[in-house]
Amino acid sequence: MLTASIINKLKKQTNLTQNEAKLFMRSVFSGDVIERDLTDILILLNQKGITTDELTGCAESMREVSRKVSTKHKVIDNCGTGGDGIGTFNISTTSSFIAASCGAYIAKHGNKAITSSSGSADVLTQAGANIHLSPEQVSRCIDDINLGFMFAPLHHESMKHVAESRKKIAPEKTIFNLLGPLTNPANSKIQLIGVFAKEKIPLVAESLKNLGVKRAMIVHSEDGLDEISVFSVTHVAEITNSDIVHYTIKPEDYGVKEGNLRDIIVKNTEDSLDMVYSVLNNETGPALNICLINAAALLYLSGIENSLETAIQTCKAAVRDNKAKQKFMDFIKFTTSI
CATH class of the missing domain: 1.20.970.10 (Transferase, Pyrimidine Nucleoside Phosphorylase; Chain C)
Incomplete structure (x- = not known):
């Protein structure tokens, strides 16, 4: 009925x-x-x-209906709707490890690639991490490493009921493309979310506010990324409690504009992991810059830094001093021994 x-x-x-x-x-x-x-x-x-x-x-x-992750920490999630179809390396995953090395607590929600060259689950598995963790194990990762990865299929088993309908409609997107970032299993009240189209920013922002998210940035760049871009202007809706403010981020204002979009496009998971390591090894270029500004947004939203400018400098120091790479290696070791 x-x-x-x-x-x-x-x-x-x-x-x-x-x-x-x-x-x-x-x-x-x-x-x-x-x-x-x-x-x-x-x-x-x-x-x-x-x-x-x-x-x-x-x-x-x-x-x-999701399998919940309990945590005592004020966690932030960094994920996108996907569907931008560009095929960049794993920017949000790399940014999350940089932010974790600076003191942020990350509850990263992710999946295998659907429309991209490499999903967060793919690149972490390629690096040697174990992503098939119970909610309790994810909680321990957050406690000990500052970052827990929640592999979406393990937390949203009921999505099996929609798989066939989504296949029939593909490549057209559905409401489920927007739901993933809104359903963090750790109930994160702080989020950095990239969306596949500018017109979805107000929709996602208002929905997040309705769901009790207190701090968030919803972003989409003019070059089509569901990330903060270092090549073009990024449109932002920022949530602070019940207020939503719309503005733009220009990469040249933060000293991170460099190269062009094709510099960060990869063909497969192996190429993506190579680029992740290039960032963590502090190799200068657009890949590093785009991770720095996205990691900086995580620190800003978490309240660790008061501005993107100061947060970028903090993130630069973490990469330069090998803290971000060590955090990545610690995560791999911890998840395979837990």
């Missing part, structure tokens, strides 16, 4: 309430919605346009 009602509403281009979206998605994750109906609803949502209430309600249900 609920499914039929929702299909009828969406066919009339009528928005769902937050509670309707929540109840429907709860049914989806329980396996109670047949594939044909789910596929139709996902397409209808795209045609109508997803609202904040719909995204918030769906995220609430997805959070309900």
Whole structure:
């Protein structure tokens, strides 16, 4: 009955309430919605346009059924929606280790590559880390290493109910492309989120606020990245408690503008890991610069630094003094011995 009602509403281009979206998605994750109906609803949502209430309600249900990670720390997540289709190396993963080496507590939510050349799970596995950890083991990583990696399929097992519908609609994106970053299993109240399109920034920002996130930056660059770019202007929505402020970041204002986008594009996971190590080995260039400014944003949001300018300098020192690389190696060792 609920499914039929929702299909009828969406066919009339009528928005769902937050509670309707929540109840429907709860049914989806329980396996109670047949594939044909789910596929139709996902397409209808795209045609109508997803609202904040719909995204918030769906995220609430997805959070309900996830395997949670408990932590006493004020953690920050750094992830993107993916789908920018550019094929850069693992910027957010590398930035997370730099920030962790500067004292931030990172609850990194990630997956294998879907549209990219290398997902965070791929590059960590290639480096020798064990990503198949229980929630309790992830908590220990956060305690001991300042960084825990939550491999999405282990925390969102109910996503198996939507896999076939997503395949049928691909390569078109669905609401599920936006839900991943909104459903951090450690319930992070601080986030740096990249989105695949500029017009999604307000939608994700308002939804995060509804979900109780207190500090966040939602970013998309004019060169198409779901990261803060060092090649072009980046559009930002910054959340501070209940306030949302929109502005832009120009890389030349922070002394990090260098090279061009093709300098950080890789073909596969092996190439991506090589570039990760080049950053951690303090090899100058655009790969290092883009990780510095994104890591700096993590320190700024976490309250460790009061500005991006000072945070960039702190991150530079961590890489130069080998702290970031040591943090990466410590993570690999810890996850394989835990």
